[in-house]
Amino acid sequence: xxxxxxxxxxxxxxxxxxxxxxxxxxxxxxxxxxxxxxxxxxxxxxxxxxxxxxxxxxxxxxxxxxxxxxxxxxxxxxxxxxxxxxx
Numbered sequence: 523x524x525x526x527x528x529x530x531x532x533x534x535x536x537x538x539x540x541x542x543x544x545x546x547x548x549x550x551x552x553x554x555x556x557x558x559x560x561x562x563x564x565x566x567x568x569x570x571x572x573x574x575x576x577x578x579x580x581x582x583x584x585x586x587x588x589x590x591x592x593x594x595x596x597x598x599x600x601x602x603x604x605x606x607x608x609x
Contacts, residue, residue: 532538
């Protein structure tokens with residue numbers, strides 16, 4: 523009995539014996555599908571955001587200097603010292 527314990531310790535120390543078994547990972551198709559859908563949605567959102575930013579930057583770079591947004595002019599009631607619209 524003592525000999526088998528010593529042999530086991532020596533085998534472990536020397537690396538002799540059967541190779542370690544790899545961890546078995548269970549595959550869940552629903553989880554894989556949900557993960558793939560989430561990644562696809564995130565990619566689509568990133569692309570849409572990039573397109574919107576590019577369009578906004580393009581619109582701002584082509585604004586005429588006489589536009590109220592480009593010249594810094596305000597057209598709100600507060601800009602004219604009024605508390606409410608219609609005063």
